[in-house]
Amino acid sequence: MSEPFKNLINPARIREAGHHLARVWPAFDRRRFEKLALAQLDTLELKARAMQIADALEATLPEEFSQAADIIEAALGPAGEGDELGFATSDAGLAGWICWSLGEFVARQGHKHPKRAFAALHALTQRFSAEFAIRPLLLQHPELGYQTLEQWTRDPSAHVRRLASEGSRPRLPWGLQLKPLIADPTPSLPLLRALQDDASAYVRRSVANHLNDIGKDHPEHVADWLDAHLPDAGKERRALLRHASRSLIKQGHPRILAAWGLGAPFKGEAALTITPKRVRIGGEVVLTLSLTSRARNAQTLAIDYLVHYIKANGQSSPKVFKGWQLTLAPGETRVLTKKHSLRVITTRVYYPGVQRVEVQVNGKVVAEAEFVLQR
Structure with missing residues (x-):
C-alpha cells in the first residue's frame, strides 16, 4: 500500500526545520516550534499540516518581518538547478515540502513589506515552489507584483521564471483563485508571451496550463493567441499550444478546432x-x-x-x-x-x-x- 500523500509533511520534516532555523538563529525556540507544529499531526491532511506549521512559525519567528525573512533564507539549502524537481532537505539546509509552510508564513506576514516578501519568495521557489504563497501578495499589491513577475521572466533560474507563470495562473489547483485575472486575464499575457519559448520544458508546461486556465473563462483569448502564435510555431511551441488548447478541443470550440485543422465535420x-x-x-x-x-x-x-x-x-x-x-x-x-x-x-x-x-x-x-x- 502506498504512503499517504499527507506524509510528505511529517514529524521528521518538522524536526529538520527546527534544527536548521535554530542553526542560523540560536535564539529560535525550537522546542516550542516543534510542540506547536507536531500537535495532533496524525489527524491532519497535507494542507492542514502545512498551515499548522505556518502557525508555529508565526508563534516563534521574530515579529519584525525582515529579520524573519533573513532567518528563513539563511536556513535554506542550495538552490535547485535547471528543471530539477527532487527538492529535499539536507545537512546544507531546508528544501522540499516544508517550504510550503515557510512560503505561507511569508504570505501572511509579508503583506506590509511586499518588496521583501517577493524577495523571500524568489529564494523559496528555488527550493520548492512559491506558487501558493505569491497569490495573496499579487492580490494585495498587483502593480508591484506584476512588475516583479515581468522581471522574473528573465531570471537565470527556471524555477523563478516558472513562478512568473504558475503563480499568476487564474485558477491554480489548490491555490487561491485570482478573481481579478479570472475577470480579465490581460495583465498576465505579457508574461506568457515572454515565456512561451523558454528553454525550460518546466516553464513552458506552466505557460500551457496558464493558457488552459484562461480558456475556461475567456476561450476567445486563447483562440486569438493561437491565431497570433501558432502559424510560425516550432515543434516545442506547437506542443505547448496544443497542451494549452486541450480543454477547448474537448469542448469542441469551433475556432480552436479550426486552428488545429480539426474543424471539419466527420464524413x-x-x-x-x-x-x-x-x-x-x-x-x-x-x-x-x-x-x-x-x-x-x-x-x-x-x-x-x-x-x-x-x-x-x-x-x-x-x-x-x-x-x-x-x-x-x-x-x-x-x-x-x-x-x-x-x-x-x-x-x-x-x-x-x-x-x-x-x-x-x-x-x-x-x-x-x-x-x-x-x-
Missing part, C-alpha cells in the same frame, strides 16, 4: 458499443468505436468521449475524457477500443443507474451508447 459512419452492459462500481467497461470514412480525402479527427454520470438528484452531468487523434484515409474503417475505469476516486462519487456515453469527433457527437452502473 462517414460511427457506431459505439459498450461491454459489459452492466458493471459494478469499482469495475470497468470497454468502449469500442467503429469509424468508416465516406470522404474522398483523408480526415484528421480529434475524438473524445463524454460520460453522463448520474448525480445524487438523479440528473446527469457530463465529464469529457480524452480519446484518440488520428487520420482516417478515404473509405477506411477503423475500430478503436478503450477501457474506462469506474474505480472509486476522491474527486468523484458514483451513483447507480443508466450512464450515457457520447462520442464526439471534431467537437460533434457522432455516436452514443449506455451501460448500467450497479452497487
Whole structure:
C-alpha cells in the first residue's frame, strides 16, 4: 500500500526545520516550534499540516518581518538547478515540502513589506515552489507584483521564471483563485508571451496550463493567441499550444478546432458499443468505436468521449475524457477500443443507474451508447 500523500509533511520534516532555523538563529525556540507544529499531526491532511506549521512559525519567528525573512533564507539549502524537481532537505539546509509552510508564513506576514516578501519568495521557489504563497501578495499589491513577475521572466533560474507563470495562473489547483485575472486575464499575457519559448520544458508546461486556465473563462483569448502564435510555431511551441488548447478541443470550440485543422465535420459512419452492459462500481467497461470514412480525402479527427454520470438528484452531468487523434484515409474503417475505469476516486462519487456515453469527433457527437452502473 502506498504512503499517504499527507506524509510528505511529517514529524521528521518538522524536526529538520527546527534544527536548521535554530542553526542560523540560536535564539529560535525550537522546542516550542516543534510542540506547536507536531500537535495532533496524525489527524491532519497535507494542507492542514502545512498551515499548522505556518502557525508555529508565526508563534516563534521574530515579529519584525525582515529579520524573519533573513532567518528563513539563511536556513535554506542550495538552490535547485535547471528543471530539477527532487527538492529535499539536507545537512546544507531546508528544501522540499516544508517550504510550503515557510512560503505561507511569508504570505501572511509579508503583506506590509511586499518588496521583501517577493524577495523571500524568489529564494523559496528555488527550493520548492512559491506558487501558493505569491497569490495573496499579487492580490494585495498587483502593480508591484506584476512588475516583479515581468522581471522574473528573465531570471537565470527556471524555477523563478516558472513562478512568473504558475503563480499568476487564474485558477491554480489548490491555490487561491485570482478573481481579478479570472475577470480579465490581460495583465498576465505579457508574461506568457515572454515565456512561451523558454528553454525550460518546466516553464513552458506552466505557460500551457496558464493558457488552459484562461480558456475556461475567456476561450476567445486563447483562440486569438493561437491565431497570433501558432502559424510560425516550432515543434516545442506547437506542443505547448496544443497542451494549452486541450480543454477547448474537448469542448469542441469551433475556432480552436479550426486552428488545429480539426474543424471539419466527420464524413462517414460511427457506431459505439459498450461491454459489459452492466458493471459494478469499482469495475470497468470497454468502449469500442467503429469509424468508416465516406470522404474522398483523408480526415484528421480529434475524438473524445463524454460520460453522463448520474448525480445524487438523479440528473446527469457530463465529464469529457480524452480519446484518440488520428487520420482516417478515404473509405477506411477503423475500430478503436478503450477501457474506462469506474474505480472509486476522491474527486468523484458514483451513483447507480443508466450512464450515457457520447462520442464526439471534431467537437460533434457522432455516436452514443449506455451501460448500467450497479452497487
